[in-house]
Amino acid sequence: MGMSIPECLGQLDIRKGVVGLATGAGAIYLLYKAIKAGIKCQPPICTASPICIARLAIERERHGRDSGELRRLLNSLECKQDEYAKSMILHSITRCVYLLEAEASACTVDDIRLVGCMLDDKDNSVKIQALNALKAFSGIRKFRLKIQEHSIKVLELISTIWDSELHIAGLRLLNNIPLPDFVHPQLRRVMPSLMEILQCDYILSQVQTIRLLSYLAQKNDLLYDILNCQVHSNFLNLFQSTQSGSLLFEVLVFAERLSEGRNSPHYRAVKWHYNEQSLHEALFGDESRLADRLLALVIHPEEDVQIQACKVIVSLQCPQDLRARPSCQPSSSFFNSGE
Numbered sequence: 001m002g003m004s005i006p007e008c009l010g011q012l013d014i015r016k017g018v019v020g021l022a023t024g025a026g027a028i029y030l031l032y033k034a035i036k037a038g039i040k041c042q043p044p045i046c047t048a049s050p051i052c053i054a055r056l057a058i059e060r061e062r063h064g065r066d067s068g069e070l071r072r073l074l075n076s077l078e079c080k081q082d083e084y085a086k087s088m089i090l091h092s093i094t095r096c097v098y099l100l101e102a103e104a105s106a107c108t109v110d111d112i113r114l115v116g117c118m119l120d121d122k123d124n125s126v127k128i129q130a131l132n133a134l135k136a137f138s139g140i141r142k143f144r145l146k147i148q149e150h151s152i153k154v155l156e157l158i159s160t161i162w163d164s165e166l167h168i169a170g171l172r173l174l175n176n177i178p179l180p181d182f183v184h185p186q187l188r189r190v191m192p193s194l195m196e197i198l199q200c201d202y203i204l205s206q207v208q209t210i211r212l213l214s215y216l217a218q219k220n221d222l223l224y225d226i227l228n229c230q231v232h233s234n235f236l237n238l239f240q241s242t243q244s245g246s247l248l249f250e251v252l253v254f255a256e257r258l259s260e261g262r263n264s265p266h267y268r269a270v271k272w273h274y275n276e277q278s279l280h281e282a283l284f285g286d287e288s289r290l291a292d293r294l295l296a297l298v299i300h301p302e303e304d305v306q307i308q309a310c311k312v313i314v315s316l317q318c319p320q321d322l323r324a325r326p327s328c329q330p331s332s333s334f335f336n337s338g339e
Contacts, residue, residue, distance in 0.1 A: 171208035
């Protein structure tokens with residue numbers, strides 16, 4: 001059995017007579033030997049750490065051997081575990097899915113179902129890690145249909161639990177899979193919650209939310225629900241040049257898609273009515289100050305923001321079905337003659 005450094009030094013002390021006879025250099029040499037022996041006696045680094053697991057698994061996969069680590073983790077998830085253990089297991093599963101492509105592809109829909117069941121856990125950290133694991137699995141095409149089945153549950157979590165980390169994890173998952181039509185009724189119900197998340201001051205969740213809304217804005221049956229959704233009076237603060245460039249770009253893409261959608265022949269065939277605090281009124285209403293914000297963004301330091309601001313201006317000035325015509329006239333008084 002190995003000895004610790006203090007034990008090795010203790011034995012050295014027992015032999016102090018020998019050390020006393022040695023020269024100063026000899027004493028130093030004996031001390032060096034004792035310390036070196038003690039260091040060698042220390043227990044090895046824990047091979048159960050996530051880093052060690054990842055290294056061993058990658059090395060085995062590199063040599064064409066299945067490490068079995070992902071299967072072991074999934075099997076352990078089936079056993080009764082406390083919340084902390086489940087959270088750590090799910091975190092390790094996520095790492096393995098990203099690192100071990102062959103082992104992840106060998107998993108089954110039952111494994112996806114098992115991970116999805118963790119969304120019902122009472123602990124938020126377990127829910128977040130389950131969302132991250134599903135996001136990792138969603139990169140494998142054959143699992144996407146199965147993961148889609150959890151879309152409604154994910155939207156429910158996002159809309160009922162006010163937790164930024166959960167919002168980010170859930171939205172990243174939704175942004176990584178195609179959302180089927182059967183989810184649209186639930187999307188209509190959670191639209192106010194999505195708008196609230198968009199207007200919070202946490203940029204990571206804002207970016208993920210705006211990406212989802214930009215995707216949904218291209219769905220004809222959801223466009224009105226988005227445009228008529230109530231927003232705060234300071235909604236246009238999202239277009240301020242002081243905002244993060246990444247957020248500004250996504251907000252401008254969202255505005256362009258909304259503008260194109262409302263100017264499409266399909267949408268203009270119906271006379272829509274909007275409430276006074278709606279997103280439509282904030283962006284496109286007679287009292288909107290969006291024009292001022294866009295003009296300021298045309299000289300933004302980041303080129304992609306400049307270009308996207310110009311695209312929004314063009315979409316507002318020229319309806320989609322008129323852009324191909326040589327003499328395209330403004331569709332509204334968005335910019336007056338002074339501007």
